[in-house]
Amino acid sequence: MAAGHPLTTEVGLRVLEEGGSAADAAVAAMLTSCVAESVLTGIAGGGFATFYEASTGSTTCLDFFCSVPGLEATRAAAPMEPIAVSFGGVPQRYEIGASSVGVPGVPAGAGALHSRWGRLPWTQVVSPARSLARAGALLPAPHSATLASLAPAMMPGFGAQVYAPAGRLLQGGDLLYHPGLDRALSILAADGPAAFYTGPVGRQMEATVTAGGGILTPTDLSVYEVLEQPVASASLAGSTVMARPDLNDFIITLGSLPELDVMPRPARAVAVAEALRSFGTQRLGDTTNISVVDADGNACVVTLTLGIGSGVWLDGLGIHLNSMLGEGELIRPGTRPGDRMASCMCPTVVTAPDGPLLMAIGSAGATRIRTALLHTLINTLVDGDSALAAIQRPRFHVVSDLVHAEPGYPEDELEALQKAGYKIQRWDRLDHYFGGVSAVGLAGAGGDPRRGGIGRLL
Numbered sequence: 001m002a003a004g005h006p007l008t009t010e011v012g013l014r015v016l017e018e019g020g021s022a023a024d025a026a027v028a029a030m031l032t033s034c035v036a037e038s039v040l041t042g043i044a045g046g047g048f049a050t051f052y053e054a055s056t057g058s059t060t061c062l063d064f065f066c067s068v069p070g071l072e073a074t075r076a077a078a079p080m081e082p083i084a085v086s087f088g089g090v091p092q093r094y095e096i097g098a099s100s101v102g103v104p105g106v107p108a109g110a111g112a113l114h115s116r117w118g119r120l121p122w123t124q125v126v127s128p129a130r131s132l133a134r135a136g137a138l139l140p141a142p143h144s145a146t147l148a149s150l151a152p153a154m155m156p157g158f159g160a161q162v163y164a165p166a167g168r169l170l171q172g173g174d175l176l177y178h179p180g181l182d183r184a185l186s187i188l189a190a191d192g193p194a195a196f197y198t199g200p201v202g203r204q205m206e207a208t209v210t211a212g213g214g215i216l217t218p219t220d221l222s223v224y225e226v227l228e229q230p231v232a233s234a235s236l237a238g239s240t241v242m243a244r245p246d247l248n249d250f251i252i253t254l255g256s257l258p259e260l261d262v263m264p265r266p267a268r269a270v271a272v273a274e275a276l277r278s279f280g281t282q283r284l285g286d287t288t289n290i291s292v293v294d295a296d297g298n299a300c301v302v303t304l305t306l307g308i309g310s311g312v313w314l315d316g317l318g319i320h321l322n323s324m325l326g327e328g329e330l331i332r333p334g335t336r337p338g339d340r341m342a343s344c345m346c347p348t349v350v351t352a353p354d355g356p357l358l359m360a361i362g363s364a365g366a367t368r369i370r371t372a373l374l375h376t377l378i379n380t381l382v383d384g385d386s387a388l389a390a391i392q393r394p395r396f397h398v399v400s401d402l403v404h405a406e407p408g409y410p411e412d413e414l415e416a417l418q419k420a421g422y423k424i425q426r427w428d429r430l431d432h433y434f435g436g437v438s439a440v441g442l443a444g445a446g447g448d449p450r451r452g453g454i455g456r457l458l
Contacts, residue, residue, distance in 0.1 A: 001029070003288070005137070008029045008290065009454050011032040012032075013458060014028075015125065016295070018120065022298040022300040023114060023298075025292045025300070033288050033290065038162075038178065039147045042106070042306040045306035046305065046324065047065060048064065048244060048347055050360075053298055061347075067339060068102060069214070070338075072219045077213060078212070082094070083152040094153065094308055096309070097312065100310045100323040102325050107195075108196075110193065113302075126189040130182055130188075137177075138175060139174050142449075150308050151169060155311075156311035201314070232252075236257070236378070238353050239353065239358055242349050246346040246370075260272075265410065270416050273396070273420070277401075288364050289301070289438045299440075303345040304345075307326060308326075310322060310326070344369050346370065350377070359387070360441055365433075372435030372437050372448075373437065375395045387440065388444060391437045403425065404434075405424055436453055
């Protein structure tokens with residue numbers, strides 16, 4: 001089990017110990033992440049899940065990402081509020097406010113995973129997150145650094161009470177507490193995901209967004225459903241890597257690589273950089289990832305996000321609404337109300353040539369998701385690293401002809417990149433910017449120190 005917060009991992013492990021399946025543990029962990037990792041995600045966000053079923057060898061990708069609102073809307077949305085945030089000194093423009101709120105998918109996604117592959121009672125799976133919401137969770141230092149970057153989106157309205165309760169932004173080790181979130185999770189436990197769509201939480205969400213100038217309608221919420229996506233695959237070092245086709249072309253990028261295991265490391269670095277430069281887009285954002293393998297060999301990988309948060313909260317429920325419409329490039333040409341938005345999120349499973357599961361892996365980090373997954377998979381499948389060592393190893397990320405490199409990345413490889421025409425920007429630390437991988441499998445379990453993650457085995 002691996003995730004982006006020690007408590008998220010602990011809850012998932014506890015559910016596995018109670019006899020839960022990979023899906024049960026993943027659902028309990030994703031709801032816990034909405035409490036402990038609310039700088040990165042939330043119950044009013046969206047995401048994707050990839051489930052590997054050991055008994056059949058089948059892989060299923062579920063889409064519970066946000067959809068575009070406005071079905072049966074009688075007016076246009078009010079203008080969104082532009083803000084500027086910066087990750088590692090890299091500025092990025094976003095828009096927030098009620099008009100940035102998309103139709104959320106996390107409650108429906110949790111319900112779909114549980115109904116298809118869970119075996120514990122629903123209330124038992126929701127209970128750990130509800131209990132944690134009553135007490136609060138300690139904020140990891142990497143999350144506090146992210147909070148500082150996202151303050152323009154996190155602090156409006158009720159956010160100031162959550163993220164600066166004493167008049168200053170929370171620091172690493174401070175208690176993160178969302179007044180009312182335990183009530184929202186109690187409603188989820190008792191009434192199921194429907195409460196967030198056609199029930200009381202959904203009605204409050206629609207009223208709150210409408211009052212702020214957005215166009216989330218009752219129809220948007222009532223027709224929302226979890227979708228299945230096709231499974232794409234590519235080969236790396238003889239293993240099969242499977243995931244959804246994403247906005248940033250991870251599987252296509254992986255499939256374009258030459259045979260890396262026969263190449264010198266400097267030449268390999270250039271080949272990886274060329275593949276990263278040839279495909280995909282560039283965008284910053286915030287996500288978290290959960291990877292679970294159960295005793296039967298089933299795997300569930302969940303990546304979820306709130307965008308950066310809209311600054312709009314549900315009164316009395318401690319729920320921060322998503323800001324997905326504020327990331328305009330996620331809405332592809334021709335997208336209409338009711339359509340699903342695009343995403344770079346890419347929960348992934350890896351199987352051996354003869355079929356058995358090797359790894360469940362995913363990453364946070366918007367367009368750096370592809371970069372982080374690529375480096376980690378090469379480190380494990382080609383170089384034989386453990387999951388933790390592979391995640392901890394320094395990475396580079398390519399933006400056009402510029403290579404962002406973490407400290408400790410081998411100098412001979414950076415020199416080869418320079419000779420190939422790349423400019424090198426050396427960072428002074430392992431940073432949130434470079435993604436947040438969580439992985440579990442035959443190579444062990446690992447969470448990303450860049451985002452306070454942790455992996456553990458039973």
